[in-house]
Amino acid sequence: MDWDKLKTFQAAAETGSLTAAADKLTLSQSAVSRQIASLEEELGMPLFHRHARGLLLTEQGQILQDTTAGMSERVALAQSRLRDSREKPFGPLRVTTTVALGSIWLTPRLVEFTSDYPDIVLNIMLTDKNMDLGKLEADCAIRLMRPTQVDLIQRKLFTVGQSLYASRAYLSQHGSPANVEDLDDHPIVLYGATGALRGVDWLATYGRKPGNPRKPTLILDNIYGVMKAVQFGVGIAGLPDYVASGNPELVRVLPDVRGPEFDIYFVYPEELRRSKRVKAFSDFLTRQTRMWRSDMGV
Numbered sequence: 001m002d003w004d005k006l007k008t009f010q011a012a013a014e015t016g017s018l019t020a021a022a023d024k025l026t027l028s029q030s031a032v033s034r035q036i037a038s039l040e041e042e043l044g045m046p047l048f049h050r051h052a053r054g055l056l057l058t059e060q061g062q063i064l065q066d067t068t069a070g071m072s073e074r075v076a077l078a079q080s081r082l083r084d085s086r087e088k089p090f091g092p093l094r095v096t097t098t099v100a101l102g103s104i105w106l107t108p109r110l111v112e113f114t115s116d117y118p119d120i121v122l123n124i125m126l127t128d129k130n131m132d133l134g135k136l137e138a139d140c141a142i143r144l145m146r147p148t149q150v151d152l153i154q155r156k157l158f159t160v161g162q163s164l165y166a167s168r169a170y171l172s173q174h175g176s177p178a179n180v181e182d183l184d185d186h187p188i189v190l191y192g193a194t195g196a197l198r199g200v201d202w203l204a205t206y207g208r209k210p211g212n213p214r215k216p217t218l219i220l221d222n223i224y225g226v227m228k229a230v231q232f233g234v235g236i237a238g239l240p241d242y243v244a245s246g247n248p249e250l251v252r253v254l255p256d257v258r259g260p261e262f263d264i265y266f267v268y269p270e271e272l273r274r275s276k277r278v279k280a281f282s283d284f285l286t287r288q289t290r291m292w293r294s295d296m297g298v
Contacts, residue, residue, distance in 0.1 A: 008035040010068040016054040089276040090119035097142035100223035102126040113284045140268035154267045162259030165250045170233040180207035187217035187235030202259040203238035
């Protein structure tokens with residue numbers, strides 16, 4: 001069987017859609033449809049049930065997908081190992097992390113890495129959902145919690161504190177709260193429960209009796225969005241300190257009030273232990289972490 005057809009079949013099986021598979025493979029929808037039809041003709045059996053809402057695997061399609069899923073992962077791993085067999089790191093490196101950490105902390109620091117390793121093409125994948133490193137959806141990740149998977153290599157980068165922040169313009173107009181009780185007289189911006197992160201919605205219950213959370217003015221499921229809302233004067237929010245540290249418009253209020261701390265980890269699959277690209281990025285993160293902690297006085 002032709003590998004290109006199998007790869008197209010796998011993409012369609014994963015996405016459940018010809019359109020989504022075409023986007024994933026950067027092919028036209030008609031090309032995806034032709035390859036799947038050709039594979040079905042070659043095998044002499046249907047692999048999908050076609051519905052208006054998408055594609056569903058037939059029993060035979062499920063059997064084939066159980067095999068092609070493993071093949072895709074092994075091919076990706078082989079490609080990664082071949083790239084790292086060269087003396088100098090080169091090729092793509094897919095790094096996933098959260099939108100806020102990637103946008104605010106990581107991206108401004110990448111100039112050093114891209115300068116030192118011009119042959120490595122970084123693909124920074126920003127999402128608040130955890131991508132599956134075991135299936136090589138990404139090569140490595142910067143996570144805001146300790147991974148539980150036993151087959152992932154992990155290294156703690158730094159510990160993040162959380163504080164209350166408001167914009168200079170907001171405080172100029174509304175004044176600063178003198179104590180925790182005064183927060184009830186100010187609009188509150190919260191990280192929503194639909195977000196993937198944990199422990200960053202602490203302002204809802206801080207200083208309140210159990211079962212009586214603070215009523216927010218605005219809820220967002222993205223920390224970067226919370227930061228921008230505070231920057232433009234919507235109200236006060238609890239933010240990780242790395243989010244606010246580089247924003248001159250934000251001011252810490254009630255500095256004795258601290259939210260829960262959490263640790264940042266760099267993780268990657270065991271299969272990429274010897275990857276020169278991953279090693280280069282890991283060393284880069286170590287240097288950047290050391291400088292950031294020195295700047296923050298921690």
